């Protein structure tokens with residue numbers, strides 16, 4: 044099949060970018076979207092043009108390294124699918140495909156389709172963990188966790204941190220990403236001791252770096268792991284409760 | 298256990314005895330196997346808490362091994378720097394592990410124990426690993442599960458709230474802990490989160506999108522690294538009291554593999570060229586259940602978890618010319634070859650055995666699919682027996698993944714699978730303390746050669762990475778550092794540092810200045826074909842000789858006709874790729890030389906000249922019960938082979954049988 048590509052090219056964070064257009068005519072249905080870009084790059088190199096920079100690593104939809112806007116949709120048209128798992132059979136012969144980097148104030152472009160998502164790491168560093176120094180853990184089966192709770196925590200923990208939720212959000216909010224981690228840890232018995240401080244620190248850090256959520260719901264639709272927007276409500280509830288709890292702690296101390 | 302070493306040099310294609318050398322000391326503690334590690338832990342020196350902040354440690358790699366080590370050492374109070382090539386430490390290749398992690402908890406009450414996990418691992422590795430290391434690994438396995446649960450890793454649970462287990466190839470007990478089909482992801486996120494906490498506390502400085510270009514060895518010790526900032530292109534040095542390489546495996550030497558695209562041999566190859574011995578490079582693992590390649594543009598292969606073999610039945614048509622769709626081939630005309638040949642283990646034989654059997658079927662013309670390059674993995678019996686719901690609960694996400702890639706629905710059409718490069722048992726040689734032959738240079742996780750012999754059992758790599766990172770390195774590094782208290786880190790402007798840095802710059806310039814016609818990708822593909830054809834699932838002397846003449850020719854062509862566009866002082870993915878391919882080419886030669894040297898079959902190393910009557914690997918314990926450790930001798934010269942002889946006191950080597 045043939046495709047007509049319109050791809051964002053940008054030398055680095057300091058320069059302006061622009062679209063460039065390319066035609067590819069040896070595309071097979073079996074190829075993944077990124078393999079199609081590989082073929083384009085090989086073609087560019089042999090024609091003496093610099094290949095398009097884009098990120099990917101596992102190419103199995105789990106590392107969260109890939110991610111581009113395809114015809115305006117984060118990770119493209121297939122629901123619950125990361126860019127690397129999208130296959131060309133989802134496009135028709137002669138398709139026009141526009142490819143852009145994640146568009147968000149919080150994700151500066153490194154080059155072409157590659158962006159800097161390190162603000163997401165800052166949110167985890169603010170409290171997205173359970174403090175358990177190596178060697179201090181009790182025997183694993185001493186902490187039974189009801190299967191339903193464990194499953195719900197897992198659904199949230201499935202987040203791959205790709206940033207599609209931010210890219211899809213008209214406000215550039217990272218609420219789904221943050222909520223997913225908070226829910227994973229706050230649902231589990233092991234996460235209780237730090238529950239209230241965690242949610243406050245993570246939410247505040249999130250607000251420092253990202254836009255605010257006004258419930259568009261685009262994030263859930265774009266998420267390659269189909270993480271539910273319900274977790275955002277969970278996070279908001281915990282955040283409100285935390286204000287109260289933390290005040291109580293302060294009061295007790297005072 | 299005594300470790301005697303014999304020093305040999307290669308002459309022509311044979312090996313000449315050259316007397317003995319003591320360059321390899323595995324430092325296995327004396328005493329009964331059950332107490333070696335405890336005794337050693339007691340005997341090792343400690344660094345007092347207030348002295349720890351005086352030490353700088355560099356850790357390259359933030360996979361399970363690197364992240365676990367960095368989090369633990371940071372927590373302990375050392376100054377740690379971590380580097381990884383992805384944009385976040387959370388994305389290391391460990392994230393892709395699906396099936397699970399082993400631990401001798403014996404929660405199923407089915408006869409498991411540390412001794413049994415030890416025994417299974419030694420046997421599974423076809424008697425080419427060290428008893429001392431493997432026993433320690435089995436011991437630490439139980440602590441890993443405790444640690445991970447405390448961190449909030451959402452392992453699968455029973456309705457009663459306790460942890461669930463499943464079984465895996467090569468074992469007759471259920472000792473595998475899992476988190477749906479995303480065990481590696483959840484374990485890595487646990488380690489990454491512990492690391493993130495240390496980053497926030499300032500004990501660890503994280504350098505994502507930084508690639509190691511060289512290791513700095515000064516006065517016989519590893520004192521630092523040269524790295525390239527992959528966004529700005531800046532090449533800079535970092536120095537420390539010790540360097541840890543936790544950079545993963547080299548499975549991408551085959552080009553097509555289940556590894557992430559960026560997995561590379563560069564870090565360990567650079568260290569090798571600076572004096573670290575490379576051990577058993579020919580021990581590579583081919584995983585039996587991957588999705589076969591569909592066309593020449595394929596960029597990587599996708600693994601379908603081995604757990605599928607619990608319920609799927611593997612078969613090919615009896616008649617090679619049978620072109621009917623699988624559901625129209627009646628039962629008597631199907632060959633369930635694993636069940637036929639290995640009745641005791643059936644579809645759950647170890648990976649190497651399953652892979653070679655599939656290759657024999659495909660080579661014999663009985664492959665299935667449009668390219669006749671696969672075998673069926675069929676769930677229709679299991680679905681009839683257990684119901685679709687159960688199958689969906691167990692494998693739903695894998696089935697979806699399969700359908701996304703192939704466009705076929707495994708609930709109705711059997712999956713097609715074929716073996717692919719997956720894991721590398723070989724790696725830098727390390728002693729019991731995980732230190733390489735270069736003092737101060739430690740190696741952890743898949744990057745070292747230590748625990749899996751000639752074949753790794755499923756769910757044991759995650760176990761090893763975490764054991765190394767959480768429970769071994771924090772002790773053995775302290776022991777090394779304790780002897781260096783008061784010693785200053787070599788300054789980054791020291792001439793010895795500047796020299797290595799300048800060499801790294803020159804190499805980068807060289808790659809950019811060839812201005813030929815072929816892309817790095819082209820060379821990688823060409824290399825992969827040679828290595829897969831001659832040093833893949835089946836190897837013989839003639840093919841290996843051929844590879845040994847083709848690889849240097851490819852290398853020559855690479856340096857004559859490579860094309861890397863763009864500049865060095867900016868983000869340049871072609872340049873990164875070119876550097877990795879250059880190292881893979883050199884490494885591949887050693888891998889083939891190692892395979893040629895090893896005139897036996899064992900585990901994943903199958904020399905077709907050495908097989909039993911029923912096509913199983915035939916070991917030669919009298920002559921090859923050793924670790925082959927290669928010493929770099931300079932560009933254009935053949936490496937020297939050192940042998941670490943393996944003693945088996947507790948597990949007596951026998952012909953592995955899974956019948």
Ligand SMILES: Cc1cc2nc3c(=O)[nH]c(=O)nc-3n(C[C@H](O)[C@H](O)[C@H](O)COP(=O)(O)OP(=O)(O)OC[C@H]3O[C@@H](n4cnc5c(N)ncnc54)[C@H](O)[C@@H]3O)c2cc1C
Nearest residue numbers: 358359360361362382391396397509545742743756758759
């Ligand atoms: C698809 C798949 C499924 C698997 N499933 C299982 C399973 O179910 N159970 C199991 O036990 N094992 C499994 N394995 C094997 C296991 O995942 C790996 O062996 C293990 O995760 C390796 O961990 P590691 O910490 O050694 O290295 P990795 O996780 O590979 O990490 C390497 C790190 O080094 C960094 N790095 C590499 N090179 C450089 C460089 N030149 N410069 C700077 N940084 C560098 C990377 O950025 C990364 O951070 C699987 C493997 C694959 C491919």
Ligand code: FES
Nearest residue numbers: 100102107109127
């Ligand atoms: S490349 Fe890893 S998720 Fe797409």
